[in-house]
Amino acid sequence: MGANELTQALREALGDGIADVVVFRDEVTLNVPRERVIEVLTHLRDVQQFNMLTDETCVDYYPREPRFGILYQLYSIPRNIRVRVKVMLSEYDASLPTATGLYRNANWLEREIYDLFGIRFEGHPDLRRILLPPDWQGHPLRKEVPVTVEENAFTFNRERVDAEKPYATE
Amino acid sequence: MAIAEPPIRVEDSPLNQVKTEDVQLDITFEQLKRLVSPRALTGETMLLNMGPQHPSTHGVLRLLLELDGETIVSCIPDIGYLHTGIEKTAEGKTYLKVIPLTDRTDYLAPMSNNLAYCGAVEKLVGIDVPIRAQYLRVILMELTRMNSHLVWLGTHALDIGAMSVFLYCMREREMILDIYEAVSGARMMSSYIRPGGLWRDVPSHFPQLVQRVLDVFPGRLLEYEKLLKENPLWKERTVGIGKISAQDAIAWGMTGPCLRGSGVNYDVRKAQPYSCYDHFEFSVPLGSAGDVYDRYRCRMEEFHQSLKIIRQAMAKLPPGPVMTDDRKVAPPPKHEIAYSMESLIHHFKLWTEGFKAPEGEVYFAVESGKGEYGVLLSGDGSPKPRRVHFRAPSFHNLQPLGEISKGALLADIVAIIGSIDIVLGDVDR
Numbered sequence: 001m002g003a004n005e006l007t008q009a010l011r012e013a014l015g016d017g018i019a020d021v022v023v024f025r026d027e028v029t030l031n032v033p034r035e036r037v038i039e040v041l042t043h044l045r046d047v048q049q050f051n052m053l054t055d056e057t058c059v060d061y062y063p064r065e066p067r068f069g070i071l072y073q074l075y076s077i078p079r080n081i082r083v084r085v086k087v088m089l090s091e092y093d094a095s096l097p098t099a100t101g102l103y104r105n106a107n108w109l110e111r112e113i114y115d116l117f118g119i120r121f122e123g124h125p126d127l128r129r130i131l132l133p134p135d136w137q138g139h140p141l142r143k144e145v146p147v148t149v150e151e152n153a154f155t156f157n158r159e160r161v162d163a164e165k166p167y168a169t170e
Numbered sequence: 171m172a173i174a175e176p177p178i179r180v181e182d183s184p185l186n187q188v189k190t191e192d193v194q195l196d197i198t199f200e201q202l203k204r205l206v207s208p209r210a211l212t213g214e215t216m217l218l219n220m221g222p223q224h225p226s227t228h229g230v231l232r233l234l235l236e237l238d239g240e241t242i243v244s245c246i247p248d249i250g251y252l253h254t255g256i257e258k259t260a261e262g263k264t265y266l267k268v269i270p271l272t273d274r275t276d277y278l279a280p281m282s283n284n285l286a287y288c289g290a291v292e293k294l295v296g297i298d299v300p301i302r303a304q305y306l307r308v309i310l311m312e313l314t315r316m317n318s319h320l321v322w323l324g325t326h327a328l329d330i331g332a333m334s335v336f337l338y339c340m341r342e343r344e345m346i347l348d349i350y351e352a353v354s355g356a357r358m359m360s361s362y363i364r365p366g367g368l369w370r371d372v373p374s375h376f377p378q379l380v381q382r383v384l385d386v387f388p389g390r391l392l393e394y395e396k397l398l399k400e401n402p403l404w405k406e407r408t409v410g411i412g413k414i415s416a417q418d419a420i421a422w423g424m425t426g427p428c429l430r431g432s433g434v435n436y437d438v439r440k441a442q443p444y445s446c447y448d449h450f451e452f453s454v455p456l457g458s459a460g461d462v463y464d465r466y467r468c469r470m471e472e473f474h475q476s477l478k479i480i481r482q483a484m485a486k487l488p489p490g491p492v493m494t495d496d497r498k499v500a501p502p503p504k505h506e507i508a509y510s511m512e513s514l515i516h517h518f519k520l521w522t523e524g525f526k527a528p529e530g531e532v533y534f535a536v537e538s539g540k541g542e543y544g545v546l547l548s549g550d551g552s553p554k555p556r557r558v559h560f561r562a563p564s565f566h567n568l569q570p571l572g573e574i575s576k577g578a579l580l581a582d583i584v585a586i587i588g589s590i591d592i593v594l595g596d597v598d599r
Contacts, residue, residue, distance in 0.1 A: 024531065025530070051421075053423055054542065055533070055559070057546055057557075059556060060556075084531070084533065105566055105570075108565065125204070131249065131250040131253040133250075140258055141257065147262045
């Protein structure tokens, strides 16, 4: 089944739930408005047999606005096709409904996105940091966070390195 | 005469300076209440910390266990101790310079990670790979799968108490590391696979090295089977332990032998063949019960299938170049630089600026030893990626641990962690 038939069937079933379809390198990306994302994912899982959430991640398109794109990479084992669902989010309203009710592995994936990008998932059962320490400030995979080098602390330079740490007050 | 310093008194030692209010839990009480059963709050069940420094957690995995006697009521994995920010670092590097970072995600299977990343770059830029490079990639991928499975088998058996298997596995792994060293110069962090092909052709004694693996391995596999397959102690510890049904395994996004152990026939090599995997005949071993023993059986059968693929690929290995001749992505050979101005320009452009990739997103997945290793690559038209995301199989396979281990005994959690085969470098990235 080709990409055209799939998008045709989805357009008929969901109407303006599919805002736009992009085909790049034979991969289908469905652009979906935030309000409709759970409806679209439910349809894809239950009707179109996309039973596995392969991956869920975020891309920061700074300086575009809306800048965050949440990508759901879905795979259908019975039909052997992949599809990607993309939701764009504004920096000033970076939240969307959780997919944990549909795909159970969305739990940790959404925690990772929250941890690294600061996007809130409404209704998530356990939204806290996963990779970084709980007292970490900021969300490092956002583009405004620079890549920095932290000097190794030895006895001779420990005080100087320590003074540059984020927790140093002055 | 030097006077010895007085010893530090116990009450002055730094450990005694810590006040109780300085000790912070990394989870608030409200969050904890949602994760454990209500019985933990009354003290009826016990909360026990396991890891991050524990020999059976295969790295720095920490588990918070709630125990009723010896039975696990809930198990909360805590990860992130090995987070090195590889995805952030990758955004500041050119496409070529990201390859060494990929080695360090799943450090027991560097070639699979190289291929997943390079495959994504090739898809994004639109590069064709010569047929010889694709065959060599297949051989190296299967050797990598055996490498990954050998470490799994050794440590898994060691955890359960069969110590000799570990020593044998490390001995056999040496043969594969020798091949890595011969082709790439490094035993573990190979960075051998490049966008467009391979770094260079394999050395002349490569066929002999591979032939040694093909000759020695079947006998050694029989030895492992003798040690474990029908061993009553081994079966007692693995049969019926850590069961997960096919539906649950799919819903949790498990892949690789963890998914196939539950009887789901999904292998990226068969479903969406990459790098000429459709040229070879092999079968996908499936389990049925989805327990620790079936996952073990799947991986043991995969050894045989890997050997079968390598044998076919070595027999059919075509001659020819191992790198694309598209000078925009592949460096020109040294002798060409001496007489061709264009080659010199390409050389400088490649090693200073790097090649540019178009705007867009691609997803490319390979079947690594642990499951589907995917790379989601987003290009922005510049020589550096906008975003690289590694779909780590260990991350997805570890997530249902709390679900799988519910109701198991404390000693079984060690067998379950071993059977899902995690590498913490892959989980935390």
